[in-house]
Amino acid sequence: MSLNPASALVLFSGGQDSTTCLAWALSHYAHVETVGFDYGQRHHVEMDCRLQVLAQLRQQFPNWSPRLGEDHVLDLRVLGQLSDSALTDERAIAMAASGLPNTFVPGRNLLFLTFAATLAYRRGLKFLVGGMCETDYSGYPDCRDDTLKALQVALSLGMDERLVIETPLMWLDKAQTWTLADSLGGSALLELVTEHTHTCYLGERTQRHAWGYGCGHCPACELRAQGHARFLATR
DSSP, rough: OOOOOEEEEEOOOSSSSHHHHHHHTTTTTTEEEEEEEEEEOOHHHHHHHHHHHHHHHHHHHHTGGGEEEEEEEEOHHHHHHOOTTTTTOOOOOOOOOTTTTTOTTHHHHHHHHHHHHHHHHHOOOOOOOOOOSSSOOOOOHHHHHHHHHHHHHHHHHHHHHHHHEEEEOOOOOHHHHHHHHHHHHHHHHHHHHHHHHOOTTOOOOSSSSEEEESSSHHHHHHHHHHHHHHHHOOO
């Protein structure tokens, strides 16, 4: 497959979804940069994991390594100060009165993409790649395709520059996300995702499961585990 000569910026948290999206971008674009966000998240472990994932990608995939450019980290801790969420405060995960789980951080993806677009504008990167998904998700409104299409229009108009938001996982369930990783990087990428990425809402990194590290019972772990089991069943 020929590469798009344009450059992309991947919103990269160090989790399964964003790692798969990064592999997808490296398979499609001539130059790829990454951006992470320190937003006062309850568990800082994902900020450490993302560096491990980047290092492993460079080491294990020499064809991708020359295309993997600079990594950026933006300080958005004001978001954590404003949020009332189980991802930013020590509280049990539960359903909120809004009907959404209290892991929802209002405005998170809207702010992430706005700041990513600002960075992309400065660096001449035309494509923003994110792991938002409307198939296996918790109902977060800022993960929906309509939201992201509207935001793409607003960002392009507001910056007078055509920016494209790519969401490779939008219509995939978690089993299909594992399948996509397999098709992009084979067993080596599957092992990297299992061993080095972080998804658990509770920040658990001591319990190793077939699908990776995590508490095994929070919504993020359950979704990842179920997807992995379905993926193995269909191989």
